[in-house]
Amino acid sequence: MTETVSFTFEGRPLEGRYGESLAAALIAAGIRGFRRTRSGAERGIFCGMGVCQDCLVEVDGQANQRACMTKLDRPMAVRRESVGRELSIPATAAPPRTIEKIPEEKPEILVVGAGPGGLSAAIAARRAGARVVVVDERSLPGGQYFKQIAISGGAQAPDRQQDEGRRLIEDAIAAGVDIRSGVEIWGAFPPLTLAGTEAGQIRVFNPSRLIVATGAYERGVPIPGWTLPGVMTTGAAQTLWRSYRRLPGERILIAGNGPLNLQVAAELVQGGAGIAAVVELAEVPTLRSLAALARMCAAAPRLVIDGLGYRRRLQIAGVPVIYGSAITRIKKSSDGLTVDIAEIERDVQGSKRTFSVDAVCMGYGLQPANEILRALGSEHRFDRVRDQLITWLAPDIPGKTTTTNVFALGDCTGLGGARAALAEGRLVGLAVAADLDHATGAGLTGEREAAQRALARHRRFQKALWQFYAARPLGLALATPETVLCRCEEVTVDRIQSALAEGCPSIGELKRNTRAGMGACQGRYCGPLVTALMAARLGRDPDDELRFAPRMPIKPIAVADIAGASRS
């Protein structure tokens, strides 16, 4: 039996399941608007992974708590966060600490990110004899791909993907890896110091070697209505279901590009949701796509079988998959959301269709979460084909960046998928252990070769997969001048365009002029779009120089914690 916890929202008594996120409990209670912005607009859960800060609520008088990252583990009084409300310092606030009292930890290897890549790197390095600490901001290890069921006594058993993740976590623990969940890294300072918080306490790490495996987060694709409560990323919907067994709505429309949307639709159908449609940006598969499918089969048949299984499940449930189309507008209606979709490459008006739903999931691909690497000065370059920043890695030493003693792998260095990250992690773990003079010689040759073969295979799979799902990135194609581009600061497309037209000379100046990128998400959602606009105007690539510089804190931290820690 799942244990229940009582809590209140704006004084209304509610119940949730012990261990689920506050966001999951609120969604289950039918509450979608969690806070109001400066302009009075309502916001709810969007990214579901602690990046966007749209789900901020006040918990027991403490402001700025992310509902998606706050665990419901005790009775709590939750209120809508509202700009301008007077806040009191809770009596439970920790007393100021002095900097001398902050213990400095010096692990031999620190891995940031307990997803597939981070865990497999940790296991390989630990088995080679290194002392390894893995930190992750979530309450459970596994990352986005292997997210585990967080609630006790959940009615449904873990699926194959979660089981595989559980085995990986168990392997890491059995190998002696020290996994610390709930550690949020908010500072990265050259040459190699990381600062984080763990249960409200500041932590400082000075590792001998750092492995960054921070994964990715979903791309922002501004369309009219994309900030409305009930509109979230496909990843957020998947977390609600896979981790907490909660559905984002009863009738859901899923739109985007790539296989994750099909998988999540199939999972939500299995969970009892009605899926109005899956709207895929890529054109309907042709003979050319079938050739890509054949290459995918050759590289990773199991994954293709899984994909066909999702498609079949949707077919049985009568869920239409509409190709070559995208959402063009979302509006609030009396009983939920009205969503317009249209064929993108054809007559948008002529092909318009409208759906009434109570939740919309958008999954238009990912962006590498490379903030720590950029803050430490690791070199990056822009990849035009994949429209993303790629971390420069040494060709001869797995994962070695241009920053001394800093290694990186997986999606944070350039999107490659979880299966490739698993294999790459093994190679990077061994390389880092060797760099620290641990024995990784002849006995591990077989392991290294197997990982190299797996990595090559999954890279071939990914290449073919994105040929199958080839589509022009939407960027701002569907935004109107009034559409909010910077979600956090509510800066419209028109405002950015005007600043550029007035001759804003640099990305920093544009930020100061418009406030785009100054919000709580640190420009993670608006940054790539603003950079693309500026690059187009200047006629150059949206490379690292045209991006917002990484600023501390790269993740939220309470001012009281920093102030207390720096008072000496």
Ligand code: FES
């Ligand atoms: S979207 Fe968060 S700062 Fe712009």
